[in-house]
Ligand SMILES: Cc1ncc(COP(=O)(O)O)c(C=O)c1O
């Protein structure tokens with residue numbers, strides 16, 4: 001293991017070359033930003049233990065979105081009035097029973113879905129299970145395999161392997177860019193991440209979906225890192241099934257419920273592997289024989305998690321009057337500007353961007369791999385220093401996250417991230433990396 005580096009105290013006195021110009025540009029970009037006022041819809045107060053009392057630059061909305069202002073009052077009302085006073089009446093009078101499909105319809109426009117195609121509830125992992133088994137049950141009889149994005153977030157791979165064992169199919173990991181070439185008539189479906197959680201790479205949803213359909217396979221997409229950050233176009237691209245979480249760019253709160261999308265024309269054939277009573281055609285008939293509800297309701301399972309659901313519903317009000325297209329425009333401008341500032345401020349060769357510079361392939365995060373030259377590795381190819389760099393950034397008020405072995409992730413949530421945030425984050429990163437033992441110059445720069 002490498003030794004823990006000693007970071008000198010931040011003095012705030014050093015100003016890197018070009019900092020004044022970049023700060024002026026940040027101010028101009030913020031002044032021209034049509035979404036600038038939306039930031040006030042979020043609570044971005046300093047943490048109580050923050051030494052300087054300054055608010056953090058929060059660049060971890062790709063893991064847990066910030067708190068929208070209306071949520072606390074709404075949840076207080078749900079608890080004190082709807083639960084405390086109305087009690088059981090609230091299932092009908094306060095709209096609790098229909099919340100999963102009502103809130104699904106509120107998420108739908110953000111992911112390009114019409115009404116009646118999205119239902120909210122359970123975790124992403126559970127919805128992956130429903131989508132994958134449901135998909136296999138709809139696939140052709142001769143299918144023998146499921147393709148899984150080889151770079152996937154682990155839970156998708158775990159669930160896919162379990163589904164394969166339960167259905168007698170094989171799982172074949174394939175890089176997203178290779179799926180069009182690898183799909184065969186034996187492929188039941190492919191499970192692909194729209195944006196890669198590690199690199200921030202945006203995969204080709206229209207192209208991959210089309211290639212899968214041409215081979216007779218279904219397309220199942222994980223939208224965790226794209227929903228709320230960029231247009232998805234589920235209906236337009238004829239996606240079959242999709243899942244996503246709501247605690248990242250949709251700001252629903254820790255553990256907020258996930259969602260399931262089922263293409264309208266497939267809903268009648270969708271057979272849930274979790275046919276709980278909430279997905280029954282007549283739940284209160286308490287019929288011992290199962291009969292699925294019509295439409296997207298068959299994606300429900302059991303009693304919905306009302307407090308989390310209604311927190312999510314209140315959180316979605318932050319989107320009032322905001323289009324996903326303008327969010328995408330700002331996201332690309334923010335990530336471009338951040339990469340530019342990183343290139344200007346960090347010692348050459350100290351980090352390398354894993355996130356594509358081409359807008360066509362970029363999600364809403366920037367992932368920077370720390371140079372292995374900065375410190376000894378841990379013997380398994382990991383650079384433990386990267387985690388320490390992130391800890392130091394957080395101490396200095398720039399909150400991103402670290403993914404093993406060497407990745408610094410910075411998520412940009414256009415609803416509340418400013419260009420001044422992007423500039424400050426890159427400047428502090430430059431300070432932290434500049435305090436480390438010198439990196440060989442002439443190595444590749446930051447952007448790319
Ligand atoms: C791509 C992706 N899928 C799934 C998950 C998580 O699934 P769950 O909501 O079940 O924890 C995450 C993040 O935690 C993710 O990044």
Ligand SMILES: Nc1c(O)cccc1C(=O)C[C@H](N)C(=O)O
Nearest residue numbers: 062063064153197198224255403
């Ligand atoms: N879901 C998370 C959680 O419950 C705790 C901490 C982090 C998360 C995450 O969302 C991780 C995230 N999906 C990632 O991209 O790494």
